[in-house]
Amino acid sequence: MNEEFVIEVMRTGGLFKKKHVRGVMTIKQNGAQIGQFSTLERGLDYTNMKVGSYEMIHSWKRTKSRVQCLRPTNRWITTVLVHAAFNDDAKWLEGCIAPFIVGTENHYARSAEAIEEMFRLLGGFDDLTPKSVKLVILNNYPNEKRTAEQWIADREKLAKKKAEAARRALLPH
Numbered sequence: 001m002n003e004e005f006v007i008e009v010m011r012t013g014g015l016f017k018k019k020h021v022r023g024v025m026t027i028k029q030n031g032a033q034i035g036q037f038s039t040l041e042r043g044l045d046y047t048n049m050k051v052g053s054y055e056m057i058h059s060w061k062r063t064k065s066r067v068q069c070l071r072p073t074n075r076w077i078t079t080v081l082v083h084a085a086f087n088d089d090a091k092w093l094e095g096c097i098a099p100f101i102v103g104t105e106n107h108y109a110r111s112a113e114a115i116e117e118m119f120r121l122l123g124g125f126d127d128l129t130p131k132s133v134k135l136v137i138l139n140n141y142p143n144e145k146r147t148a149e150q151w152i153a154d155r156e157k158l159a160k161k162k163a164e165a166a167r168r169a170l171l172p173h
Contacts, residue, residue: 005029005122005133009039009097019043020090021141025099027121035121037099037114040090047095049080049137052148057130068115068125070133076155084115
């Protein structure tokens with residue numbers, strides 16, 4: 001995993017509009033802070049990245065809106081992204097993390113501008129030879145105890161169980 005660039009996300013614990021989790025994203029290059037953003041994640045009842053490290057690559061969001069994003073390389077969690085919030089509204093995130101310009105926390109604005117700045121800090125967006133970056137989640141949502149490894153193992157187990165059930169449904173009875 002390329003560790004020239006590291007993105008750290010610290011959840012601050014305060015909820016926005018009583019449902020979305022607030023946080024701070026710090027961009028580091030070779031250990032030195034080069035940028036910082038506020039973050040929002042969809043509320044407590046949605047999937048979310050757990051404490052730990054993730055290898056992420058430059059990618060495009062594949063559903064609803066096609067926007068630049070960071071996508072995990074682990075096949076069991078490839079839908080939990082870092083991308084701009086559509087219309088600056090966290091209700092569209094479905095488990096993803098959206099950066100916002102620092103200072104807009106009262107209304108959380110300029111997410112599209114924040115994602116552009118994030119990619120600029122990371123040396124530019126490149127989906128043809130996807131650059132990798134390390135994402136470190138420093139703390140969990142309230143009441144969440146699992147690590148990244150435990151969460152990924154749970155998702156793998158569930159996906160395999162669903163695949164087996166689908167396979168059985170196709171077999172002659």
